Amino acid sequence: MSDVTLHAITVLGHDRPGIIAETTDKLAGLGLNLEDSTMTLLRGHFAMMLVCEGAAPDAEIEQALAPLTADGSLTVTVREVPTEHVEAGDGTAWVLSVHGADRPGIVSAVAAVVAGAGGNITDLTTRLAGDLYLLVAEVDLPAGADVAAVEGELTRVAADLGVGVSLHPADADEL
């Protein structure tokens, strides 16, 4: 059994100053170490997802965070998760952009093309501003993937949806 205990924690709800300060203060008080996290606003709602490491049991963490949920404006979840071993793949990294008039089904149609090619979406952000819908995703395609075919299928699906799509390499400049 691993000697590292990880907890996945989410905090969602009405935004106000102090949520991050209060949440992380409680976690620090339990000796938990914040590892990966993302905290943002989704159409004005506060959203925090994080994985932290420490021996405190889930029930104790939930109890410590309970004051956040007392007025009903925030929802908190705590769940122990196993350590994931991320393998360095030999595939290729891409950035996928989709934008156009908003309509239901854009993300699902585009994600289906990526999944159909054996690709893995490792990060994805969508934004809606007025009628403009924007999706930007980071995609790992498996080694030997027919990128031109994936691009062609994305273009076909995007045309059906009336949106534009582009796929370009996520090249990093090594320094």
Add this chain to the structure above:
Amino acid sequence: MVVNTRVLEWAETDLGVAGEVREVVRAPAAVLSTLGETVDPTSPDVVRLAADLVATMRVSPGCVGLAAPQVGVGAKVFCVDVSEHPKTRGHHGTFVLCNAEVVSGSRNEKAREGCMSVPDFTGDVKRPSRIVVRGWLPGTGEEVELEAEAFEARALQHEIDHCDGLLFLDRAAGAHAVYARKTYL
């Protein structure tokens, strides 16, 4: 960088027509995602379009370039003027190019771009900071090739992208490289 004096000396008065301010269209307008048509730089319609682009750029706060698709015309024509921008190094003043293309580029740099046609977002885009661009001047139809660097190079590539039906959103550096705009020009 060697400045092309012919382009530097060019002024919108050379067009001989007074430009009219046109309405700037916003994404998701289809024309912004459509490959622009190659034009005849000597045609009166193109000369008028060139004058209108400059006139519209002039009245738009902070605008350093405007491409035909942004005024609803799917054509490869754009204007640029980065001369007043603080990030500018070398520049060619105000000019309009037709059917322009990037011949070569080097020294990639990432910077945050905004666009009048995408008023609610900005985004990080990596582009060459030194480029050679070839195009045709409207009116006389002379072919010109110019070297551009830094902010002028970025503006030129942004406008050439518009003429090819691409927005900066198509070149976002990653899933967290697009931002909600908090201040408007």
